[in-house]
Amino acid sequence: MSDLVLSKVNKHYGDFHAVKNINLTIESGGFTVLVGPSGCGKSTLLRSIAGLEQITDGDVSMGEASIKDLAPRDRNLAMVFQSYALYPFLSVYENIAFGLRARKVPAAEIATKVEEAGELLGLTDYFERKPRELSGGQRQRVAIGRAIVRDAELFLFDEPLSNLDAKLRDEMREELKKLHQRLGKTFVYVTHDQIEAMTLADQIVLLRDGEIVQNGPPMELFNQPKNLFVASFLGSPSMNLIEVSVPNDKNEMVLPDGQVLEIDQSRHDKLSKNGGKIIWGIRPEHFEISGEQQGTLSCEIDVFQPTGSQMLVSFRLKDTHVLAELPTHSVDNSQTKMRLVPDMSRTHFFSADTGDRID
Amino acid sequence: MSAAGSKNNTRKRLALGIICAVVFFFPIYWLAAISVKTPDEIFAYPPVWLPKSIDLNNYYVLFRDGDVWTVFNSLVTAGISTVIAMVLGTFAAYSIARYKTGGPNFSMWIISQRMVPTICIAFPVFLLFVSLKLVDTYIGLILLYTAFNLPYVIWMMRGYIQDVPIELEQSAYIDGLGRFQVILKVVFPMVRAGLFATAVFTFIFAWNDFLFALILTRSDVTTYPVQVTGYFGSQSTFWGKIGAMSMLGMLPMFFVVATMQKYIVRGMSMGAVKG
Numbered sequence: 001m002s003d004l005v006l007s008k009v010n011k012h013y014g015d016f017h018a019v020k021n022i023n024l025t026i027e028s029g030g031f032t033v034l035v036g037p038s039g040c041g042k043s044t045l046l047r048s049i050a051g052l053e054q055i056t057d058g059d060v061s062m063g064e065a066s067i068k069d070l071a072p073r074d075r076n077l078a079m080v081f082q083s084y085a086l087y088p089f090l091s092v093y094e095n096i097a098f099g100l101r102a103r104k105v106p107a108a109e110i111a112t113k114v115e116e117a118g119e120l121l122g123l124t125d126y127f128e129r130k131p132r133e134l135s136g137g138q139r140q141r142v143a144i145g146r147a148i149v150r151d152a153e154l155f156l157f158d159e160p161l162s163n164l165d166a167k168l169r170d171e172m173r174e175e176l177k178k179l180h181q182r183l184g185k186t187f188v189y190v191t192h193d194q195i196e197a198m199t200l201a202d203q204i205v206l207l208r209d210g211e212i213v214q215n216g217p218p219m220e221l222f223n224q225p226k227n228l229f230v231a232s233f234l235g236s237p238s239m240n241l242i243e244v245s246v247p248n249d250k251n252e253m254v255l256p257d258g259q260v261l262e263i264d265q266s267r268h269d270k271l272s273k274n275g276g277k278i279i280w281g282i283r284p285e286h287f288e289i290s291g292e293q294q295g296t297l298s299c300e301i302d303v304f305q306p307t308g309s310q311m312l313v314s315f316r317l318k319d320t321h322v323l324a325e326l327p328t329h330s331v332d333n334s335q336t337k338m339r340l341v342p343d344m345s346r347t348h349f350f351s352a353d354t355g356d357r358i359d
Numbered sequence: 360m361s362a363a364g365s366k367n368n369t370r371k372r373l374a375l376g377i378i379c380a381v382v383f384f385f386p387i388y389w390l391a392a393i394s395v396k397t398p399d400e401i402f403a404y405p406p407v408w409l410p411k412s413i414d415l416n417n418y419y420v421l422f423r424d425g426d427v428w429t430v431f432n433s434l435v436t437a438g439i440s441t442v443i444a445m446v447l448g449t450f451a452a453y454s455i456a457r458y459k460t461g462g463p464n465f466s467m468w469i470i471s472q473r474m475v476p477t478i479c480i481a482f483p484v485f486l487l488f489v490s491l492k493l494v495d496t497y498i499g500l501i502l503l504y505t506a507f508n509l510p511y512v513i514w515m516m517r518g519y520i521q522d523v524p525i526e527l528e529q530s531a532y533i534d535g536l537g538r539f540q541v542i543l544k545v546v547f548p549m550v551r552a553g554l555f556a557t558a559v560f561t562f563i564f565a566w567n568d569f570l571f572a573l574i575l576t577r578s579d580v581t582t583y584p585v586q587v588t589g590y591f592g593s594q595s596t597f598w599g600k601i602g603a604m605s606m607l608g609m610l611p612m613f614f615v616v617a618t619m620q621k622y623i624v625r626g627m628s629m630g631a632v633k634g
Contacts, residue, residue: 052529073535085530089548099534102544150534 001028001153002063004049004186009058011044011210018044020210022058027203031180031187035197036207037233042190043158045207049188050156051075062153073102077154078147082162084139086131086146093118093127096145103150117145120179137168144176148183157189161196173199194234198222206230223346228355231281231348237312240322243352244280246271253280256318259297263344270349270358277352282342284312287324289331290341297340299324304333313338387609393602394418401598417603426600429586430607435497436582437565440504445558447505448512449520453542455513456520457528470514473507477570485574495577503575504565511564512557519553519626520546555619556626566612583608 004026011019019041026032034042047053049060051072060068067075078099086095096117100110118124121141131139140160147155157176161169177200180187191197197204198218205215206229214226218234225231231239244253251268252260263271271278290296299315299322306312311331313324315338324340349358393401397414400407421427454460461468484503485494493499523546531541547554572582587604590597616623 050529050533052532072529072532073537075533077533079530079533081526081530083524083526085524085526087527087545087548089551098531102531102535102540146530146534 001186003028004154004188005059005061006045006049007059007061009045009048009060010056011041011048011053012056018210019048019055022212024205024212024215026186026188028186029184030202031177031189031200032203032205033189033191033197033201034205034207035191035194035233036213038192040207041210042192042207044210046156046158046188046190049154050077050079075154076152077156078150078152079156079158080140080143080147080160082159084131084143084163086139086142088131090130091127092123092129092131092134092142095131095142096123096149099146099150113149113151114145117149120148120182121145121175136164137172140164140172144179148179152185154186154188155183157187159191160189162191162193169196176200195236198234204234206233224357225281225348226357228279228281228350231350231357235283237284237323237325239281239283239348241350242280242282242317242320242322244278246278248272253278255280255297256320257316259317261297261342261344262295267349274351274358278358279350279352279355281348281350283346284323284325286343286346287326287340288343289326290339292339292341295341297342299338299340301336301338304331306333313340390602390605390609393598394606396599396602398599417599418607421600421603421607426586426604427607429581429583430604430611432497432576432580433566433582433584433608434611436500436504436580437562439497440501440508440565441558441562443501443505444508444512444561445554448509448557449516449547449554450542451509452513452516453520453546456517457525466514466517469510471510473510477507481570481574484571488575494575495579497580499575500572500580500582503571504568507568508561508564512561515557515560516550516553519550519557523549552622552625554626555622559615559619559623562615563612566608 006022006024006026009019009022009024010017022045034045036042044053048055051067051070055068058068059066062075087098090098093114096114097110100113105113114127115124118127121144123138123141123145126134126138126142131142134142140163143160160176161172164172173196176187176189180200189196189200197206201218203216204218204221206213206221208229214221214230221230222234225234225239228241232241242255244255246253246263246268251265252262253271254260297317299313299317302314302316302321304311304313306328309328310325311328311333313326313331315322315324350356351358392408392410394417395413395415396407396410397412397416400410451460452466455466488494488499488503491499493502527545527549528541531545532538536544567584568582569584569588572585573588576582576585583604587601587608590600590604
């Protein structure tokens with residue numbers, strides 16, 4: 001198996017530049033997730049890898065060999081589509097066997113492989129049924145079965161779980177991860193759901209407007225977001241982004257409502273060097289309740305939203321809406337005021353002008 | 360609603376159903392009855408509603424004189440032209456649907472060719488066929504019916520093919536099929552009902568054509584609608600032969616529609632929902 005390498009890949013549709021100069025190495029055997037909002041070019045990129053879209057320029061190679069001019073069938077890959085793309089006129093068995101028959105695999109081998117895939121995905125009882133007689137989750141399994149029997153080097157998934165309900169999505173996500181561990185093949189997966197990206201990926205590629213914004217292991221993107229877009233995209237509930245000012249003469253930052261929080265000297269120096277307005281980023285789970293006056297925020301509560309083990313607490317710092325996620329047992333939801341302490345070691349700062357991270 | 364009301368309603372519906380059936384089936388029954396009546400019964404007044412005996416002489420005469428060959432001629436011209444129009448038209452439709460061949464309005468332009476009143480082009484077509492020596496030949500009629508039916512086939516099949524999700528084809532490409540195989544193994548099965556429905560209507564158009572068959576045939580490939588009109592004479596009209604020939608001409612259509620009814624209904628409803 002070899003790495004998949006995209007070099008300076010561009011895709012134009014007329015005047016529209018859908019994919020812009022993408023350079024990316026997808027490691028062999030890894031689980032890479034292309035994620036981003038609608039229209040960011042992630043599906044186009046996946047389809048370019050599959051050969052369903054002809055790239056305008058650049059190169060796609062598998063190891064040393066360029067595959068950009070190969071037909072989809074010659075790229076040794078399998079793909080699962082968002083709509084499942086099952087043939088309604090064929091039974092489940094025949095759907096799974098379709099790719100093998102197309103490649104003229106001997107009948108005995110087809111039977112063995114389809115049986116194996118059926119066992120693995122729990123489909124053997126449904127072999128004789130037509131796709132319309134299956135539930136959404138079962139159809140998705142058939143689509144995955146059709147891909148895995150192929151023994152391809154590369155597996156592509158185009159938002160495969162987005163048509164499923166929430167519970168089934170969670171189950172299938174787990175199954176996909178297990179399947180990847182079991183097969184040990186390269187998976188490239190497209191989604192707009194950041195939770196799917198975080199939970200499944202070895203490598204996340206976050207795209208916006210056809211460009212890669214940041215790329216790396218999920219926790220690296222989560223803990224070290226390169227800019228405001230990455231910070232706000234990953235994490236649920238998303239990171240609070242609060243505009244603050246940093247006076248030159250004091251080691252502190254001033255929040256929109258005038259409250260002041262201390263910051264250490266080295267951080268202050270970097271922030272004040274940046275000049276102007278700063279965006280302070282803090283994730284909701286990085287607040288704690290405190291009895292102290294010093295180093296804490298006084299918050300007037302807007303609303304409590306219990307989610308079970310956690311309580312989402314909304315409050316405002318002047319016009320800025322802020323969310324804190326606290327353990328439910330620690331919150332008295334009859335309160336109207338609360339003092340919260342932010343974990344300053346896990347906060348992020350961004351330039352308000354460029355949106356880039358300030359380290 | 361009370362049980363009595365419901366029963367009453369059922370009776371009304373039944374009565375309405377019977378009336379409709381009589382209105383629609385009576386002409387066919389009358390034709391069938393004429394074909395097996397004796398000449399006396401045909402011209403009797405008051406009319407003989409039910410023939411006293413089945414007289415197959417009208418049919419015998421059609422077979423004896425070779426008139427029945429005109430049904431065969433119709434079968435050949437309508438059948439072969441339907442097959443050719445379906446094959447060419449479906450591939451053309453695929454090209455238009457998937458590759459936007461000819462631009463966005465090409466299919467509209469194609470179907471507009473069917474909107475020309477046929478009588479307007481009858482004379483030029485006749486002259487063309489005379490110069491090409493295609494008058495009174497199978498090839499001539501087959502070519503003409505194919506040309507006439509192609510726009511319809513392209514228009515209909517383009518709609519059915521557009522309804523096939525493109526992912527099914529893309530998935531098949533990735534699975535290892537070539538373009539032609541994708542059409543045969545994925546697109547055709549997906550549009551099977553549409554294919555049958557379109558083929559049936561194409562066949563019916565060719566089968567029922569009278570104008571061009573009248574102009575472009577003499578004796579060798581006369582089709583059955585032209586033959587039937589030959590029984591209306593200035594001195595007398597051969598009602599028995601008209602009835603028998605009409606029944607023979609109706610039989611192929613009856614079998615086609617009866618055996619393909621499932622596909623015709625599904626194909627037409629596929630067309631109905633495609634918007």
